Each structure stands twice: as C-alpha cells, then as structure tokens.
Amino acid sequence: xxxxxxxxxxxxxxxxxxxxxxxxxxxxxxxxxxxxxxxxxxxxxxxxxxxxxxxxxxxxxxxxxxxxxxxxxxxxxxxxxxxxxxxxxxxxxxxxxxxxxxxxxxxxxxxxxxxxxxxxxxxxxxxxxxxxxxxxxxxxxxxxxxxxxxxxxxxxxxxxxxxxxxxxxxxxxxxxxxxxxxxxxxx
Amino acid sequence: xxxxxxxxxxxxxxxxxxxxxxxxxxxxxxxxxxxxxxxxxxxxxxxxxxxxxxxxxxxxxxxxxxxxxxxxxxxxxxxxxxxxxxxxxxxxxxxxxxxxxxxxxxxxxxxxxxxxxxxxxxxxxxxxxxxxxxxxxxxxxxxxxxxxxxxxxxxxxxxxxxxxxxxxxxxxxxxxxxxxxxxxxxxxxxxxxxxxxxxxxxxxxxxxxxxxxxxxxxxxxxxxxxxxxxxxxxxxxxxxxxxxxxxxxxxxxxxxxxxxxxxxxxxxxxxxxxxxxxxxxxxxxxxxxxxxxxxxxxxxxxxxxxxxxxxxxxxxxxxxxxxxxxxxxxxxxxxxxxxxxxxxxxx
Amino acid sequence: xxxxxxxxxxxxxxxxxxxxxxxxxxxxxxxxxxxxxxxxxxxxxxxxxxxxxxxxxxxxxxxxxxxxxxxxxxxxxxxxxxxxxxxxxxxxxxxxxxxxxxxxxxxxxxxxxxxxxxxxxxxxxxxxxxxxxxxxxxxxxxxxxxxxxxxxxxxxxxxxxxxxxxxxxxxxxxxxxxxxxxxxxxxxxxxxxxxxxxxxxxxxxxxxxxxxxxxxxxxxxxxxxxxxxxxxxxxxxxxxxxxxxxxxxxxxxxxxxxxxxxxxxxxxxxxxxxxxxxxxxxxxxxxxxxxxxxxxxxxxxxxxxxxxxxxxxxxxxxxxxxxxxxxxxxxxxxxxxxxxxxxxxxxxxxxxxxxxxxxxxxxxxxxxxxxxxxxxxxxxxxxxxxxxxx
Numbered sequence: 001x002x003x004x005x006x007x008x009x010x011x012x013x014x015x016x017x018x019x020x021x022x023x024x025x026x027x028x029x030x031x032x033x034x035x036x037x038x039x040x041x042x043x044x045x046x047x048x049x050x051x052x053x054x055x056x057x058x059x060x061x062x063x064x065x066x067x068x069x070x071x072x073x074x075x076x077x078x079x080x081x082x083x084x085x086x087x088x089x090x091x092x093x094x095x096x097x098x099x100x101x102x103x104x105x106x107x108x109x110x111x112x113x114x115x116x117x118x119x120x121x122x123x124x125x126x127x128x129x130x131x132x133x134x135x136x137x138x139x140x141x142x143x144x145x146x147x148x149x150x151x152x153x154x155x156x157x158x159x160x161x162x163x164x165x166x167x168x169x170x171x172x173x174x175x176x177x178x179x180x181x182x183x184x185x186x187x
Numbered sequence: 188x189x190x191x192x193x194x195x196x197x198x199x200x201x202x203x204x205x206x207x208x209x210x211x212x213x214x215x216x217x218x219x220x221x222x223x224x225x226x227x228x229x230x231x232x233x234x235x236x237x238x239x240x241x242x243x244x245x246x247x248x249x250x251x252x253x254x255x256x257x258x259x260x261x262x263x264x265x266x267x268x269x270x271x272x273x274x275x276x277x278x279x280x281x282x283x284x285x286x287x288x289x290x291x292x293x294x295x296x297x298x299x300x301x302x303x304x305x306x307x308x309x310x311x312x313x314x315x316x317x318x319x320x321x322x323x324x325x326x327x328x329x330x331x332x333x334x335x336x337x338x339x340x341x342x343x344x345x346x347x348x349x350x351x352x353x354x355x356x357x358x359x360x361x362x363x364x365x366x367x368x369x370x371x372x373x374x375x376x377x378x379x380x381x382x383x384x385x386x387x388x389x390x391x392x393x394x395x396x397x398x399x400x401x402x403x404x405x406x407x408x409x410x411x412x413x414x415x416x417x418x419x420x421x422x423x424x425x426x427x428x429x430x431x432x433x434x435x436x437x438x439x440x441x442x443x444x445x446x447x448x449x450x451x452x453x454x455x456x457x458x459x460x461x462x463x464x465x466x467x468x469x470x471x472x473x474x475x476x477x478x479x480x481x482x483x484x485x486x487x488x489x490x491x492x493x494x495x496x497x498x499x500x501x502x503x504x505x506x507x508x509x510x511x512x513x514x515x516x517x518x519x520x521x522x523x524x525x526x527x528x529x530x531x532x533x534x
Numbered sequence: 535x536x537x538x539x540x541x542x543x544x545x546x547x548x549x550x551x552x553x554x555x556x557x558x559x560x561x562x563x564x565x566x567x568x569x570x571x572x573x574x575x576x577x578x579x580x581x582x583x584x585x586x587x588x589x590x591x592x593x594x595x596x597x598x599x600x601x602x603x604x605x606x607x608x609x610x611x612x613x614x615x616x617x618x619x620x621x622x623x624x625x626x627x628x629x630x631x632x633x634x635x636x637x638x639x640x641x642x643x644x645x646x647x648x649x650x651x652x653x654x655x656x657x658x659x660x661x662x663x664x665x666x667x668x669x670x671x672x673x674x675x676x677x678x679x680x681x682x683x684x685x686x687x688x689x690x691x692x693x694x695x696x697x698x699x700x701x702x703x704x705x706x707x708x709x710x711x712x713x714x715x716x717x718x719x720x721x722x723x724x725x726x727x728x729x730x731x732x733x734x735x736x737x738x739x740x741x742x743x744x745x746x747x748x749x750x751x752x753x754x755x756x757x758x759x760x761x762x763x764x765x766x767x768x769x770x771x772x773x774x775x776x777x778x779x780x781x782x783x784x785x786x787x788x789x790x791x792x793x794x795x796x797x798x799x800x801x802x803x804x805x806x807x808x809x810x811x812x813x814x815x816x817x818x819x820x821x822x823x824x825x826x827x828x829x830x831x832x833x834x835x836x837x838x839x840x841x842x843x844x845x846x847x848x849x850x851x852x853x854x855x856x857x858x859x860x861x862x863x864x865x866x867x868x869x870x871x872x873x874x875x876x877x878x879x880x881x882x883x884x885x886x887x888x889x890x891x892x893x894x895x896x897x898x899x900x901x902x903x904x905x906x907x908x909x910x911x912x913x914x915x916x917x918x919x920x921x922x923x924x
Contacts, residue, residue, distance in 0.1 A: 012885075013745040015499050015741055018495065018746070020228040021230070024231070038450065043227075047233070056697070057722075058719075079615065120708075121705065122619035123710060123718075124619060127615075171722065171724075172839070173837060173839030175651075175842070176719070176720045176842055185916065229683055230682075231690050326565060406681065498683075499681065501680040501750060501752050501753050504755075504907070506562070506904070506906075
C-alpha cells in the first residue's frame with residue numbers, strides 16, 4: 001500500500017483554517033488596518049485581571065445572608081449535601097405583642113457560617129429557605145490564601161447582599177411570577 | 188571597510204563569538220514569534236501578554252524558571268550517558284551555523300564543501316537523541332528513542348537527495364557560490380529576479396521542507412515526542428537546564444534548517460543583482476549590512492511555514508511515516524536528480 | 535476458603551501455558567507498558583496495562599477504579615434533591631444530562647408528570663448538554679492524534695453553550711436544575727434568541743472541524759480501518775450511543791424509548807455509519823452535533839407556555855417501588871435504577887453508566903494494534919472517567 005499521498009485540497013484546507021483564525025485574531029478590523037487593537041477584540045480570551053467578564057445574573061457565585069429574615073429553622077443546615085453551614089442560635093423572650101399576652105420566644109442568631117471550602121454551589125440551601133434569608137450573588141472574586149479564611153461568618157455574608165441582582169424578567173410564555181428581592185435596610 | 192589587520196585567530200574568535208550570540212538569539216526570536224504568538228493567534232487567543240509589552244520578555248522569564256529548577260537524574264539512569272546528550276545536540280546545532288553565510292564575508296568558515304558539511308553535522312544530533320532515550324531508563328523514553336532512530340535516519344536521505352539537485356544546478360558545494368549563482372543567474376534569459384533555485388527545483392524544495400519537518404520532529408512527524416502517547420518521548424526524563432538546552436536547540440535547529448533552505452533555494456542573504464546593478468562598487472558594500480536582515484527575513488518566513496504546518500496537522504503513525512519516506516520521497520527525489528542532471532546537460 | 539475446582543485449576547494452567555507459548559514463539563521480549571493512570575491521553579485516571587512486542591500490542595487491559603467516588607453508596611444517605619446535586623458530577627461534560635434519567639425515574643415512582651413547558655425545556659437543556667459534550671470530543675480526538683489547534687476551537691465554541699446554560703441555571707458545569715415534577719426556574723428574557731445565535735456558532739465550528747480535521751488526509755490515514763467494531767460484538771459488550779451507531783446499528787433511545795421528554799414531537803435523523811472504525815465514530819458524532827443544533831432550534835421555536843413545576847409536596851417522599859429509566863445521554867445509554875422504600879432517601883440507586891461498557895471492549899479491540907492506535911481507539915470510544923468509575 002503506497003504511502004498516503006496528500007491530495008492538495010484537504011491538506012491545504014486545514015492550513016487555511018488556521019491561517020484565517022490567526023488573521024481574525026490579529027486583525028479583527030480587517031487586513032492590516034489595526035493590528036491587535038485592544039487585547040480582547042479579536043481573541044476569544046479575556047485578559048483577566050485587566051478586563052473582566054460580567055457573569056450571568058443567575059450565576060452562582062456566592063451565597064449571601066439577609067440576617068433579619070433568618071429564624072434559625074436549620075432547614076438549610078439539614079439539606080446541605082456537604083453540611084457546610086454552621087448555625088448557632090439561642091432563644092430569647094421578646095415582649096408580648098399586646099397587653100397581658102405571653103412573652104414570645106424568638107430565635108436570635110449567634111453564628112451563621114458558610115464554609116466555602118466545602119460548599120458545592122448547588123443552591124439547595126437558597127431554595128429550601130422558607131423565609132428568603134439566603135440569596136445567590138454572581139460575585140466570584142473571593143479567593144483566599146489560607147483555607148480557613150474561606151469560612152465566611154455572618155457579617156461577611158451580609159456584606160455580599162449589595163451585589164445580589166434583581167430577578168430578571170422571564171421569557172414570554174412563562175407563567176412563573178417574577179419575585180422581587182426583598183431589600184430591607186440593615187438596622 | 189574596517190581597515191584592521193586581524194590575525195587569523197582573532198578573526199576566528201570574533202566570528203565564532205558572533206555566531207554564538209546569533210544562534211540563541213535567532214532561536215529566541217523564533218520561539219517568541221512562533222511558539223508563543225503564532226500558535227496563539229491560530230487558536231483565537233493572544234498568548235503571553237504580561238511579561239514585557241505583548242509578552243516579549245516571556246522567554247526570559249521561562250529561561251530563568253528553568254535555570255533554577257532542581258537537577259533530577261533518575262535512579263536507574265546511566266549518569267554519565269544521561270548528562271551527555273544536551274552537549275551533543277547543542278553542539279551539532281551550533282556547528283550547523285558555521286557555514287551559513289549572512290553576507291558577502293559574514294561567515295564563520297567558508298568551506299568548499301559547505302553543503303556536505305552542514306547536512307552531515309546536523310545528523311550528529313540523532314546520536315544525542317538515541318543516547319538520551321537509552322540512558323533515561325524509562326520505557327516511554329525508549330519507545331520515543333526507537334521511533335526517533337527510525338524516523339530521523341529515514342528522512343536524512345530525502346533531505347540530502349533533494350539538495351543534490353541544487354548542487355547539480357549550481358555546480359558547486361560551496362554555499363557562497365550557490366548564493367552568487369542564484370543572485371546573478373537568469374531564468375530563461377531574464378535576470379529580473381535572478382535565479383532562485385526554488386523556481387526550477389520546486390520539487391526539491393518541497394521534499395526538503397518535508398524532510399526538515401521530520402528531522403525537527405515536528406508534527407506531522409512528531410512520533411518521537413508524541414505528547415499524547417509517549418508524553419515527551421526521549422526527552423521525558425529531562426528537566427531544568429537540560430530540557431532548556433533541548434528546547435532551545437530544537438528551535439535553533441529549526442532556524443538553522445530554514446536558513447539552509449533559504450540559502451539553497453531562495454538566494455540566502457542576497458538580492459538579485461539586477462536590482463542593484465551588480466556586485467561592483469556600492470552594492471557589495473551595502474550588502475554587508477543588508478544581507479543579514481534579508482537572510483533573517485527569509486529564514487523567519489520559512490520557519491513560520493514549518494510551525495504553521497506543525498500547529499495545524501495531526502501526526503502520522505510511524506509506519507506511515509516510514510512508508511512515506513522510503514516509498515514516496517526517496518524515489519521522487521531520485522527522479523528529481525535525474526531530471527535536473529538531464530536538463531543541465533541538455534540546456 | 536472456597537475450594538478450587540478442577541476446572542479452575544485447569545484454566546489457570548492453560549493461561550500459564552498460553553503465556554509461556556507467547557514468550558517462546560516470539561523471540562523478542564515483551565514489554566509491559568503502563569499507560570496511565572497519569573497520562574495525557576486517558577481522559578482521566580484510567581490505567582491500561584499494555585503488553586507490547588515492539589510497537590504492537592499483545593494484550594491491553596484497562597484497570598478502572600482510580601476515580602471511584604462511591605456514588606451508589608452516597609445515594610443511600612442523601613435525599614432526592616441532594617442526589618440530584620451529586621449526580622451532576624458523574625459525566626461532568628454533559629452536566630444536565632446526568633440529572634434527567636434520575637429525575638424521570640423518581641417521577642415515575644411518584645406518578646407525577648412534569649408540565650409540557652418543563653418537558654420541553656428539559657429536552658432543550660438535555661440537547662445543549664449533548665452539544666457541549668460532543669463538541670469537546672471533536673476537539674479532543676484531534677489533540678490525541680496530534681493536532682494542537684482544534685481543541686482550542688472546541689473550548690472556544692463550547693463557551694457559547696456553557697454561557698447559555700449558565701444564564702438559565704446559574705452553573706456552567708453543574709446546573710442542578712432538574713426537580714421532581716419540573717424544573718427549578720424558567721428561562722430569562724432573551725435566552726431563546728441568544729441560544730439560536732449560539733447554535734449558529736456551533737454549526738460554524740462543525741464546518742471548521744470538518745475542514746481542519748476530518749478532511750485532513752493524515753487524520754483519515756490514522757483513523758480509517760482502525761478499531762473496527764463489528765455490530766454483534768458491540769452489542770454483546772453493551773456499547774451504546776454513537777459507538778454502536780457507527781457500527782451500523784440503528785439504536786437511539788431518544789426515538790425508541792418512551793421517556794418524559796418530547797422527542798416524538800421533533801424531526802431528527804438518527805445517523806449511522808456502516809464502517810465501525812474510529813473515523814466512523816468521529817463522523818457520527820459530528821453529524822449528531824449538527825442534528826442536535828437543529829433540534830435545539832426546533833425546541834426553541836415550539837416552546838409551549840405554561841407552568842414550570844407540577845404540584846409536588848414540599849418534603850419529597852417517594853413511594854415504595856422500583857423504577858429504571860434510561861436515556862440517550864451524550865456518552866451513550868445512561869440509566870438509573872431506583873429502589874425506594876418510601877423514605878426521604880432512596881434505598882438503592884444503581885447507575886448504569888455508558889462509559890463503563892464502552893471501555894470494556896478495550897481488551898478485545900486493542901489486540902494486535904500499534905501503540906499510537908491505542909490512543910486513537912480510546913479517543914474514538916470517548917469515555918469520561920467519572921462516568922466509568924462513579
């Protein structure tokens with residue numbers, strides 16, 4: 001069987017594809033007009049950290065806590081596949097709502113930590129919370145040098161809340177109502 | 188020009204020193220332009236951009252990284268033989284540049300048998316490859332080395348035979364004379380572009396470029412270092428400075444072979460005489476300065492083609508490689524020689 | 535201590551004799567080469583113990599299990615939503631496709647049917663996962679064969695699909711979007727138009743790969759006639775997906791099995807190839823990608839309006855019973871066999887993964903080929919280690 005003789009078309013077509021891609025990357029404005037005008041105009045890559053791509057609004061970047069809504073029902077702790085949420089709360093007695101009533105017992109949150117070293121970013125905790133205390137935010141730049149710093153405590157989780165985007169409108173045909181994100185002023 | 192009377196040894200030292208600087212610089216330019224930038228553009232990305240403007244200092248960063256790495260020699264390896272191949276390969280690559288002319292007098296040694304010498308000395312690197320493969324005490328290295336042995340020796344023949352056609356046409360083995368023959372020659376009586384041998388020896392040129400691709404172990408002939416199979420082949424146990432030497436000599440060899448191809452087929456450092464009124468007077472003077480630039484341009488163009496093909500093609504299996512060399516390229520180059528000889532006598 | 539039967543003893547002696555015969559007949563010493571578990575060519579931690587004679591393979595045995603994560607044991611102590619999360623990570627390239635058969639089996643046990651809009655979007659995301667998975671295959675097989683550039687094109691164009699999946703689900707690789715009874719959320723505005731644009735780009739990518747890889751004579755020389763799987767052998771080994779369709783068997787669960795997705799409302803062709811070699815497998819997958827883009831566009835156009843979730847209790851307790859649902863995943867046939875005792879957690883989940891069977895043909899297929907062909911064949915069979923080992 002003689003050696004595979006390269007027939008001209010197939011062999012050269014491949015070279016043409018790579019040459020064309022090279023030309024599109026180098027001269028996105030057309031031939032020889034403006035070589036590599038701005039780093040990312042022709043290329044498919046983004047020169048992070050000089051330029052950053054905005055993630056989708058629904059992107060699961062970080063979980064944020066709206067502390068006022070949390071009643072420490074422990075549903076998120078139970079449902080997390082990784083058990084990465086740590087809650088400690090105690091009950092206090094709040095004054096009764098009207099005269100002569102019983103004092104109400106209220107949960108006060110002492111500790112609400114999420115360990116992002118364990119978190120699988122599945123979103124079950126956000127979904128399962130009945131009081132809308134947890135929200136997704138597309139922020140992703142929180143890498144740390146020490147693994148221990150990946151344990152975000154209550155304050156830090158609350159700070160992410162500003163980055164939570166509003167829920168987007170749906171495609172026509174959807175019967176789901178758009179839920180607003182309840183933004184209360186932090187006291 | 189420069190009215191200095193230098194003793195032969197002083198002249199040699201200067202020439203050798205310049206060559207020793209030019210070779211790594213040429214390799215570095217080739218690495219940056221092609222390995223960092225061209226492959227990146229072909230893959231819709233930009234390549235290194237951080238180290239220096241547009242990543243020009245990236246090679247410096249990489250060299251410094253390799254220089255500070257630990258020197259690892261496998262336990263079972265033969266220590267002395269393991270340390271030898273970088274020298275062999277680097278040596279043979281440097282020796283290749285001894286006869287490549289960069290101007291009318293810019294040559295380290297104007298050998299009368301330039302072509303023969305350069306092809307012979309570039310084959311010495313095969314020995315380095317085999318020693319590296321065997322001394323590594325690694326099955327992958329052994330497989331890569333055996334493949335290299337078969338491939339590199341098989342493709343020596345088409346390379347040499349392709350050049351014979353040029354030699355017949357020029358009538359000399361001396362590289363400077365070949366360049367003068369191309370620059371002053373005429374094609375069918377018209378001296379407009381001289382007589383670059385690529386026009387009449389285009390078959391030889393193609394065979395030479397294919398054989399060079401195989402000699403450099405570049406895809407589609409990179410079976411010896413097939414990354415997805417033998418993970419680096421004969422180079423797999425080498426790290427740090429030793430690997431740096433292999434890496435740079437691979438690119439230096441690419442530049443060297445392209446320079447040889449430019450010299451033999453494209454006219455080397457010269458321009459056609461018709462463009463600047465002959466070799467008397469100012470033409471020759473200015474050629475001393477422009478010659479190296481012209482050679483660099485032609486060399487980089489050919490090196491670009493080599494790497495363009497490398498980044499676009501999948502690789503051959505080694506039995507397909509061997510078939511292509513023995514059953515296709517060698518007969519074709521023999522036919523080329525015969526036709527050239529007949530035409531040279533007849534015309 | 536079980537007694538060794540006479541038959542076993544005889545078998546052992548016969549194996550030794552066969553080994554000795556091989557060593558005597560050949561004058562060269564065979565070399566045992568360990569390909570993997572750390573190797574650029576195996577898609578993960580697969581180990582192949584190859585006994586070679588020079589460059590020819592005498593025998594090649596895959597050793598799996600380096601990535602075993604204990605999925606089936608994990609599912610015994612996780613609730614159904616938690617299992618959905620974990621199961622994303624089995625075949626990590628076709629992310630959404632892993633959840634679907636599990637959810638469908640659970641829905642079968644609970645006797646719940648997802649509303650039509652949910653089924654359509656489920657099918658849409660399923661096909662998007664297929665495209666994401668196979669696009670990577672097209673580039674990956676090229677890089678196993680030595681072409682450096684196509685895999686970058688594959689990653690570049692796969693981004694468009696991943697961005698679409700991210701806009702809907704929030705996760706590029708692990709969507710965790712399927713729920714028993716429907717989906718978690720609906721599509722954001724503008725998604726349909728963007729997805730159609732993404733499909734255009736995928737089709738351009740397929741054309742590029744056709745010129746760059748499939749048209750290249752070197753690629754054809756490396757893949758034609760290599761690793762031919764006769765259809766009956768393939769069926770005996772349990773191959774599925776594009777591997778068996780490339781041997782000429784017309785078997786596609788999208789058309790044949792009646793599962794909770796809307797394939798019977800779409801016009802789609804099932805691509806087969808008579809040859810059964812590596813080229814055929816590549817070709818079939820290329821055509822399937824193009825077909826999937828057309829199906830996605832049909833799905834985008836025909837999307838009905840309606841609710842996205844059926845009426846499902848808050849705490850999911852699946853009634854007792856057994857159900858097996860298999861779907862045509864990108865890698866082949868993937869099935870979940872759920873045994874439930876009426877708890878919050880399944881009693882036992884058996885995961886039938888496609889790659890496990892696909893790679894089991896390797897010892898039969900790799901006899902007598904050259905070492906480079908091992909890589910070609912394994913690349914064309916296309917397995918993901920997470921799918922093999924679970």
